[in-house]
Amino acid sequence: MKIRFVLAAALMLSMGAYAQKDELKALKKYDTKFEKMEEPTAADVQEYKNLVDAAETKLAFAEKEQQIEIYFYKGKYNLGQLSQMMTNPTASSDYYFHMKDAFDHVIELEKDGKQKYTKIIIDEIYPRVKAVISTLGDQLVKGDELALASQYFYTAYGLDTTDNYMLYRAASYAVNAKEFKKALDYYLELDKTGWTGEGSAFTARNKATGVVESFPNKSVRDAALLQGYDTPSEQKFESVKGEIVRNIALLYLELGQEDKAKEAIANARKLNPNDVGLIIAEANFYLTAKDYDGYKRLINEAVAKQPNNADLFYNLAAVSAQTNAKEAEANYKKAIEIKPDYQLAYVRLGDLMLMDEESLTKQMNDLGNSAADNKKYAELKKQKETNYKAAVGYYEKAYNLDKNDQYTIGMLASLYQALEMSDKAAEFKAKRKQ
Numbered sequence: 001m002k003i004r005f006v007l008a009a010a011l012m013l014s015m016g017a018y019a020q021k022d023e024l025k026a027l028k029k030y031d032t033k034f035e036k037m038e039e040p041t042a043a044d045v046q047e048y049k050n051l052v053d054a055a056e057t058k059l060a061f062a063e064k065e066q067q068i069e070i071y072f073y074k075g076k077y078n079l080g081q082l083s084q085m086m087t088n089p090t091a092s093s094d095y096y097f098h099m100k101d102a103f104d105h106v107i108e109l110e111k112d113g114k115q116k117y118t119k120i121i122i123d124e125i126y127p128r129v130k131a132v133i134s135t136l137g138d139q140l141v142k143g144d145e146l147a148l149a150s151q152y153f154y155t156a157y158g159l160d161t162t163d164n165y166m167l168y169r170a171a172s173y174a175v176n177a178k179e180f181k182k183a184l185d186y187y188l189e190l191d192k193t194g195w196t197g198e199g200s201a202f203t204a205r206n207k208a209t210g211v212v213e214s215f216p217n218k219s220v221r222d223a224a225l226l227q228g229y230d231t232p233s234e235q236k237f238e239s240v241k242g243e244i245v246r247n248i249a250l251l252y253l254e255l256g257q258e259d260k261a262k263e264a265i266a267n268a269r270k271l272n273p274n275d276v277g278l279i280i281a282e283a284n285f286y287l288t289a290k291d292y293d294g295y296k297r298l299i300n301e302a303v304a305k306q307p308n309n310a311d312l313f314y315n316l317a318a319v320s321a322q323t324n325a326k327e328a329e330a331n332y333k334k335a336i337e338i339k340p341d342y343q344l345a346y347v348r349l350g351d352l353m354l355m356d357e358e359s360l361t362k363q364m365n366d367l368g369n370s371a372a373d374n375k376k377y378a379e380l381k382k383q384k385e386t387n388y389k390a391a392v393g394y395y396e397k398a399y400n401l402d403k404n405d406q407y408t409i410g411m412l413a414s415l416y417q418a419l420e421m422s423d424k425a426a427e428f429k430a431k432r433k434q
Contacts, residue, residue: 023055024066027073045080052077068109072117075102079125082132096133096155130159131211134166147177154186163214164195168240175247184251187244197240204229241268242277249285261285276302280312292319310339317348325355343401347408350394353387360384388415406433 030051037044055070062070078099103121110118133156140149154170157163171186202221205212207228215221218234225232245268252261265282272278283298296319303312317331329352335345364380367373392415399408413428 023051023058024062024069027051027055028069031073031076048077048080064109064113068106068117071102071105071109075099075106075121075125078102079129082129096129099129100158126159127213128209130156130163130166131206131209131213133159135211137169141173146173147179150174150177150179150182150186162216164190164193165197165201165214167193168195168197168244171244171247175251180251180254184248184255187248187251191244191248196244197237199237201235201237203233203235205231239275239277241272242275242279242281245278246281246284249281250288253285253288258289274305276305276309279305283315287319292323295319308338310335310342310345313338314342314345314348317345321348321352321355325352328352341401343398343405346394346398346401347405350391350398350408350411353391353394356387357384360387385419388419391415392419 030048034040034044034048040048052070052074056074059067059070075098078095081095082099103125107118107121110116133152137149137152137156140146140152150170150173153166153173157166157170160166167186167190171183171190174180174183174186200218202215202218203212204215204221204224207230212231212233213224213229215224221229221232245264249261249264252258252264262285265278265285268275268278269282279298279302283295283302286292286294286298296316299312299316299319303309303316306312313331313335317328317335320328320331329349332345332349332352336342336349339345360380360383364377367377392412395408395412395415398405399412402408409428409431413425413432416422416425416428
């Protein structure tokens with residue numbers, strides 16, 4: 001009985017192999033025909049799919065070489081359907097994953113033998129698909145579909161895991177889409193690569209497709225200009241290491257994992273103690289935790305390394321405004337000294353001049369009608385007018401730097417009214433947008 005069973009199994013395998021050859025032969029023949037069609041109909045596409053499906057059912061009986069062929073044609077069919085991504089990115093995502101799975105099977109099966117298709121897949125197919133997917137990601141960003149854009153950029157990264165910029169974009173847009181867990185996973189994956197973003201990006205336009213493609217270096221890009229590419233471009237990027245680490249820490253905070261947030265910052269600082277971006281990232285962590293002393297200590301450390309960074313002085317002023325007005329004023333003025341067109345610093349100086357408004361008003365309202373009270377009232381009123389005039393001076397400078405700033409326009413209209421400057425008050429009231 002056992003011998004008969006083994007013989008029957010062998011016969012089944014043999015018959016399956018022959019059947020497999022027939023299915024594969026039909027698929028190859030139709031593929032040749034399909035390639036010659038200028039505009040395949042829906043029926044033509046369906047026939048291709050039917051042949052792929054029929055061949056795929058015989059995979060269990062197929063020899064290794066036959067499996068490679070079946071997976072390649074399956075990948076090729078799904079690759080053809082990716083054209084739908086341009087009109088319906090969501091619906092076509094399945095085609096991408098079927099294509100990637102099939103081609104990855106081909107690469108795995110060919111790794112220890114003759115590589116008939118591996119080079120084509122890696123050097124030709126994947127780069128073209130990646131370029132299309134990243135372009136679609138950009139379109140989705142413009143349409144404010146940030147979650148789907150993030151998914152597409154991560155997909156593009158999966159096609160070329162040396163392109164960490166795609167992973168960075170996936171993480172960034174996941175944050176903007178409020179997909180915090182996914183964003184954290186992407187940032188952690190990115191951080192493990194050691195990528196900082198510093199360097200240059202080299203691109204050129206593919207004349208055949210019109211798609212702008214990225215190249216690993218200038219020499220490869222320049223070589224492509226001789227082979228169907230034009231419009232070369234180079235863009236330089238500064239390090240975003242501090243941003244990556246800061247976002248990891250803040251995402252840990254957002255997800256309620258404060259200890260991991262502190263650890264993420266501390267480890268990064270140990271590796272890069274002089275990295276100003278990381279110092280600022282750690283400072284922002286303290287700011288989020290409302291540890292203002294810790295924040296000021298670290299920002300001062302950053303200032304020592306970048307004494308001409310106007311933003312650092314602005315940040316110091318902003319965090320000091322509620323507790324030390326004189327210190328805040330000095331730092332806002334230092335920011336303006338470094339950057340004379342720092343419009344927001346002028347606005348905040350105007351705000352700072354009005355910080356005593358509530359206190360002065362309360363004191364005035366609490367006074368009685370005695371001679372001493374009347375004298376005190378006059379002094380307080382004069383102090384308010386002095387503050388108003390000082391604030392107007394700063395708001396006017398801010399307005400001259402940005403004449404569309406409705407906050408500044410509103411403050412000037414109110415202050416001119418309080419100072420009984422009716423013409424100016426009317427002028428700025430008229431500038432308000434309803």
